[in-house]
């Protein structure tokens with residue numbers, strides 16, 4: 510076998526960054542490079558970084574430091590690369606720093622270290638859907654890049670720029686390729702899924718020769734025709750999100766909405782530069798549940814935002830108590846270099862932020878446990894993720910991979926990842942379900 514150059518690859522950050530990594534890996538594979546998750550046999554190491562919050566910046570800088578120490582030849586890309594100086598001041602030895610989705614610049618940096626191999630007709634073919642970092646049965650489908658909002662705690666618009674949507678023709682073609690390659694669940698991701706197509710003025714594309722607008726609703730309709738679960742993530746709470754709910758009720762897309770609300774108090778939301786308030790959100794949630802009672806709602810919140818009073822925090826807890834969301838992530842506020850919120854008055858002490866986080870999570874754990882206990886005795890469809898010697902692990906429509914809970918199927922080993930299994934829910938904990946497969950006697 511010829512001496513094929515090997516690229517060590519480290520992918521950090523959110524699902525959007527994972528998609529960037531997949532694009533770079535696909536291009537590397539197209540050019541004939543091999544990959545390794547290990548530094549030792551690599552010719553050069555590429556690190557796709559995250560720069561969203563301080564802890565992510567530190568994790569990325571540590572990963573770069575480790576790669577430099579263990580290997581020496583390191584190329585940095587991704588969100589942290591947008592501020593090259595942050596990287597080079599800590600690690601002057603890196604070979605190149607490129608920003609998020611600068612695929613060509615990464616390839617140029619790789620070429621400068623190790624040229625692509627001569628064409629080898631025996632090398633593996635690249636799958637139609639490209640190289641994926643997710644298991645074969647689910648895939649992230651990135652529909653746009655960047656964001657037009659200016660939430661005061663966030664620097665994503667600085668890192669990734671204004672909204673740039675992919676045309677609907679292109680997105681649906683990618684989704685079809687993924688499904689043809691065996692993907693059973695499409696996870697629609699972006700910074701702001703509900704704004705999809707705004708920048709293109711909802712330009713008309715073509716799907717199977719039919720004109721279709723580049724717009725969230727039309728995208729959900731088209732993806733809903735494919736033979737796969739379709740899960741919508743990062744849906745900013747615009748009013749037109751309501752239009753998706755009938756598609757969920759009718760089974761086109763999963764009855765699952767990941768809608769980051771961040772807070773419930775009008776004054777905190779105002780300081781965050783985000784819309785909404787406690788009452789209007791509860792009304793909308795009630796409206797969604799009227800149309801589609803089984804809808805699973807996921808959201809994320811920030812506690813300890815500058816100026817968040819005890820009253821604001823209690824308002825958030827009241828909201829959580831009444832809204833009874835299915836899945837919730839919560840973070841304490843922390844400054845992010847360059848964010849407007851850093852300059853707001855009345856920052857809270859760390860111990861107070863932690864106290865609020867713990868109170869919030871305790872309440873949500875009770876709500877989650879209660880909601881999951883209500884599922885015991887019902888049959889649900891479970892998508893299998895993993896199978897081991899002790900049994901299988903899967904998810905229902907209410908669980909996104911990596912962020913939500915799971916369904917444990919103890920002792921079930923005669924299934925495979927990517928299979929849909931009808932299962933009877935026989936037990937529950939705060940975040941997970943226990944189930945047994947149901948066999949059809951017919």
Ligand code: SF4
Nearest residue numbers: 656658660663665700
């Ligand atoms: S909508 Fe999301 S990505 Fe856009 S500025 Fe707000 S938090 Fe950041």
